[in-house]
Amino acid sequence: MKIENTKAQMRKGVLEYCILSILESDEAYPSEIIDKLKEGKLIVVEGTLYPLLTRLKNAGLLKYRWEESKSGPPRKYYSLTEVGIEFLKELEITWNELMNAVNLTRKKNTK
Amino acid sequence: MNKTVTANISGVVFHIEADAYEKLHQYLNTIKNYFRDSDGTDEIMADIEARIAELFKEKLGTGRDVITMEHVQQVIEIMGEPVAYMDEESDEEYNSGHGSYRNERAQQTSFSSRKLYRDEDDNVLGGVCSGLGYYFGIERIWLRIGFLVAVFGFGTGFLLYLILWAIIPKAKTTSEKLEMKGEPINVENIGNTIKDEFNNFKKKVDSTGAQQYAKRTESAVMRFFIFLGNVLKFFFKFLGKVIGVAFMMAAVAGLVTLIVFLFSGPFDMTINNANFNHFWTTDISQMYFTSNNMFYLGLTGLVIVTVIPLLGIFYGGEKLLFDIPSSNRTINFSAISLLVIGMILISISATTTLSDYSMEQRKTETIDLTELQGDTIYLESIGNTYSAYRGGPEDVFIENDEIFMDEVEVDIVKSKSDQYELRMRKSAHGRSRKLAGLRAENIMIDFEQEGQYLRVSPLLSVPFTDRVRDQEVKISIGMPVGTTVYLTESANDIIYDIENETNMYDARMIGHFWKMTEVDGLVCTDCVKSDYRSGRVPKRLLHPELEGLENLEALIGTDKIIEIKELKGLETLKELEKLSELEQLQELKKLGEIFKDEDLKNLELKIKSNGSEISINL
Numbered sequence: 001m002k003i004e005n006t007k008a009q010m011r012k013g014v015l016e017y018c019i020l021s022i023l024e025s026d027e028a029y030p031s032e033i034i035d036k037l038k039e040g041k042l043i044v045v046e047g048t049l050y051p052l053l054t055r056l057k058n059a060g061l062l063k064y065r066w067e068e069s070k071s072g073p074p075r076k077y078y079s080l081t082e083v084g085i086e087f088l089k090e091l092e093i094t095w096n097e098l099m100n101a102v103n104l105t106r107k108k109n110t111k
Numbered sequence: 112m113n114k115t116v117t118a119n120i121s122g123v124v125f126h127i128e129a130d131a132y133e134k135l136h137q138y139l140n141t142i143k144n145y146f147r148d149s150d151g152t153d154e155i156m157a158d159i160e161a162r163i164a165e166l167f168k169e170k171l172g173t174g175r176d177v178i179t180m181e182h183v184q185q186v187i188e189i190m191g192e193p194v195a196y197m198d199e200e201s202d203e204e205y206n207s208g209h210g211s212y213r214n215e216r217a218q219q220t221s222f223s224s225r226k227l228y229r230d231e232d233d234n235v236l237g238g239v240c241s242g243l244g245y246y247f248g249i250e251r252i253w254l255r256i257g258f259l260v261a262v263f264g265f266g267t268g269f270l271l272y273l274i275l276w277a278i279i280p281k282a283k284t285t286s287e288k289l290e291m292k293g294e295p296i297n298v299e300n301i302g303n304t305i306k307d308e309f310n311n312f313k314k315k316v317d318s319t320g321a322q323q324y325a326k327r328t329e330s331a332v333m334r335f336f337i338f339l340g341n342v343l344k345f346f347f348k349f350l351g352k353v354i355g356v357a358f359m360m361a362a363v364a365g366l367v368t369l370i371v372f373l374f375s376g377p378f379d380m381t382i383n384n385a386n387f388n389h390f391w392t393t394d395i396s397q398m399y400f401t402s403n404n405m406f407y408l409g410l411t412g413l414v415i416v417t418v419i420p421l422l423g424i425f426y427g428g429e430k431l432l433f434d435i436p437s438s439n440r441t442i443n444f445s446a447i448s449l450l451v452i453g454m455i456l457i458s459i460s461a462t463t464t465l466s467d468y469s470m471e472q473r474k475t476e477t478i479d480l481t482e483l484q485g486d487t488i489y490l491e492s493i494g495n496t497y498s499a500y501r502g503g504p505e506d507v508f509i510e511n512d513e514i515f516m517d518e519v520e521v522d523i524v525k526s527k528s529d530q531y532e533l534r535m536r537k538s539a540h541g542r543s544r545k546l547a548g549l550r551a552e553n554i555m556i557d558f559e560q561e562g563q564y565l566r567v568s569p570l571l572s573v574p575f576t577d578r579v580r581d582q583e584v585k586i587s588i589g590m591p592v593g594t595t596v597y598l599t600e601s602a603n604d605i606i607y608d609i610e611n612e613t614n615m616y617d618a619r620m621i622g623h624f625w626k627m628t629e630v631d632g633l634v635c636t637d638c639v640k641s642d643y644r645s646g647r648v649p650k651r652l653l654h655p656e657l658e659g660l661e662n663l664e665a666l667i668g669t670d671k672i673i674e675i676k677e678l679k680g681l682e683t684l685k686e687l688e689k690l691s692e693l694e695q696l697q698e699l700k701k702l703g704e705i706f707k708d709e710d711l712k713n714l715e716l717k718i719k720s721n722g723s724e725i726s727i728n729l
Contacts, residue, residue: 030162045191047142050158054151071172072165073121076158 015042017054017095019049020080020088023062027079031069053078115177121157121164125171127178135163135183159190164189164320225293228282235352237276245291255433257357307654316527351431358428365421369414384427395597397577398507401467405460412456468580472547473538480531480588482560487595487624488531490521490588493557494603495569496674499584507579514571516584519556520607521567523596531565533558535589539573540581550577556584595636597624609633613647 015037022028022036030049037043056062063083064076080088114129121270141157146152166186167178230241233251240258244251261268282288312430393461421448507516527534537554540545550573586605590596598606598621606617611625611633619642623718625633640648 030158031165043190046162047159047190050162051146051155054155054158058151069165072168073123073161075161075165 011042013097015052017041018093019052019056019086020061020091022085023078023080023084024088027065027077029067029075029077031075033078056084060084117365120167121161123164123168123183123458125164126176127168127176127183128180131178131180131183134180135186138183138187146247155209160371163190179269187643200421203721226287226290227279228287229276229279230291231281232288236272238281239272239275239279241274242282242291245293248293252433259359259432276446355428355431355433358424358431360423360428362425362428365424367420369417373414377636381414389695397575398509399463399464400460401578405463408456409460409464412453412458415449415453416457419446419453467546467578469539469542470547471538471540471581472544473536474548474551475534475536478533478535479528480560480565483531483563485563486593487563487597488590489564489597489599489627490523490602491564491566491568491599492601493559501604509575512575513555514575514577514579515570515572515583516579517570518567519567519571519586520583521586521588521602521605521609522607522610523588523590523625523633525632526591528589528590530589531588531594536587537587538581538585539577547580550582553577554582555691556586558588567605587702591630592627595624596633598622611635612649613643615643615647669719 009047018037018040019033024031028036030046030053033053034043034046034049037049043049053062057064057078060081062078063081064078066074069075115126115131116132118127118132118135137165139160141155143152143156146155163186166189167182170182170185171178223245227246228242229238230245231238235255240254241251243249243254258268258272261271280287282291300701362418396403400406426442490641507514510514535556537556539547539550539554541550553573555572559566565588567586569583573579573582588596600621603618606620609617609620611620612628612631612635615635620635623638623642624636626636629632634649635642638652640652643649643652674725
């Protein structure tokens with residue numbers, strides 16, 4: 001059992017939740033999402049984000065629109081769909097439950 | 112200076128240095144390969160390319176026009192190696208059993224340490240050498256040869272191999288194979304390895320397809336025969352390898368022999384105090400070859416003609432041992448060409464040299480041996496010099512710029528006059544008769560006459576420049592009738608096929624006095640019966656009473672059964688014995704006794720001698 005392995009799995013679980021959270025307030029294009037994720041040290045390299053976004057979009061949780069960019073090719077601005085908003089709500093509940101569970105467990109053990 | 116290519120990335124045109132382009136292209140391909148099976152590959156790739164284009168645009172904002180390797184590397188750093196994609200994107204299969212190496216991968220972007228496995232994809236036996244080769248970064252052929260050599264060191268190689276075979280694990284999984292080869296474990300390499308394996312598998316399926324079909328459809332009997340076939344196949348494969356080893360050993364032995372030969376010379380021709388240089392550069396070439404160049408030409412040809420087939424045998428053995436299937440046409444062609452060249456060199460050298468043997472010329476002279484005194488002479492060889500060389504088998508050697516040869520033959524014949532005389536015939540070979548004649552005249556041979564002693568050298572000598580060209584000297588010593596010669600011990604070195612009364616061999620004639628007679632030629636005057644071979648004893652020793660008799664008649668009753676004139680030797684009596692009805696008739700005296708037998712009362716032997724007649728009544 002390697003620590004890196006466990007970490008990666010935990011990260012993977014919350015990554016989708018985080019992306020949806022970032023898009024909850026406002027639409028964003030990948031670079032912006034990456035910057036925010038990098039702040040939280042959730043991802044290190046950008047390449048990993050694109051497959052994830054595509055998967056969420058294909059699952060109907062995200063939609064995007066094109067916007068011309070002055071530096072380079074047009075950008076995709078992602079936002080949540082109705083399904084995505086519902087999905088996020090579910091995840092928030094699950095997340096809070098999980099947090100409570102983890103905190104509870106940790107407190108018990110430290111007593 | 113660097114070549115630049117133009118690339119359209121996500122609708123934006125960039126100038127990229129060629130090597131940078133290559134790197135980027137490879138990078139994108141790797142990623143694409145990885146997402147091959149997931150949904151929306153094109154979209155992901157489009158997104159990634161768009162981002163890359165954006166990043167390039169940012170970088171070029173500083174005023175540079177061309178994307179360099181450095182830019183590409185920075186972008187790859189930002190976007191992440193394909194390895195990283197897997198980290199985040201990985202599915203259950205990656206989390207189940209491969210977590211450990213995944214972590215190693217994270218630390219080892221450039222993987223350099225290797226692990227020791229057996230490589231059964233490229234094996235002769237257990238793939239030990241192949242695996243060791245990867246581990247130590249050595250060409251596996253050298254390891255194989257090393258083990259093979261060690262097998263002949265009391266089998267240590269064999270034992271060591273078995274042990275290694277047993278303890279080194281086989282590289283089974285893809286990642287193990289990559290670890291073995293020391294290649295970084297990333298998507299691209301795993302992809303390549305899997306592709307290779309798939310191809311191998313496909314080949315196997317193709318080749319065993321028939322077998323599998325048979326397995327499905329045929330009976331157990333069929334399966335048994337297939338099994339038997341496989342056992343036989345293995346056996347022949349093994350046999351092939353054994354033969355291969357034998358070939359290689361034979362070739363090595365041949366090469367070693369050749370080298371020993373080249374550096375020491377043929378053993379039976381080594382000469383006192385001769386070293387390598389002396390032998391090869393001086394003796395052989397100056398004794399036999401027309402010129403030194405011809406000698407080296409021939410030697411070079413000989414070495415080529417010997418080495419090429421040996422190498423061929425070695426190569427063939429190697430092919431058998433390591434299952435190398437096809438032969439290299441270039442190598443074959445060069446080998447055959449070299450062989451032909453070698454043969455040409457040999458034939459040039461040989462014909463040039465041999466043509467100098469083509470003609471023979473003889474020179475004959477007769478010398479009166481006036482200084483010999485008395486009726487009895489003693490024949491000796493001038494033995495001191497020669498004896499020093501005897502004991503070695505050599506019969507040709509060089510000394511003081513002269514070539515000495517053991518080619519002297521001495522015969523003893525009846526003199527044509529009433530004096531001792533010596534007839535000498537010198538002969539030699541050459542390109543022309545004239546040259547052969549010159550060589551014959553150049554032959555030097557020592558003989559001396561002193562009182563009762565005649566001494567002849569067993570060796571002739573010729574000048575260096577004449578080479579060895581079949582020079583020989585035949586000496587005939589003419590003896591007047593009534594004179595006697597004593598053959599001393601040393602004469603054994605020189606006499607050859609001397610005719611005598613009973614055709615006694617030369618060596619048996621030594622140590623006896625031989626008298627020249629008119630009728631019988633040389634007759635031994637001091638030999639006793641035991642000196643002759645059985646059946647060859649002269650009649651004068653067996654039947655002294657018959658000495659001088661010339662006619663013989665044998666009568667039984669009044670019937671004359673034989674009449675022989677000029678009775679000579681024992682042979683005639685033997686004829687008589689055959690014609691006689693008596694079983695054994697060996698001596699005349701015994702004859703008398705036998706004839707007393709009652710049944711043969713009237714037998715009578717009549718011997719006539721020069722008119723007078725001796726009758727023996729029995």
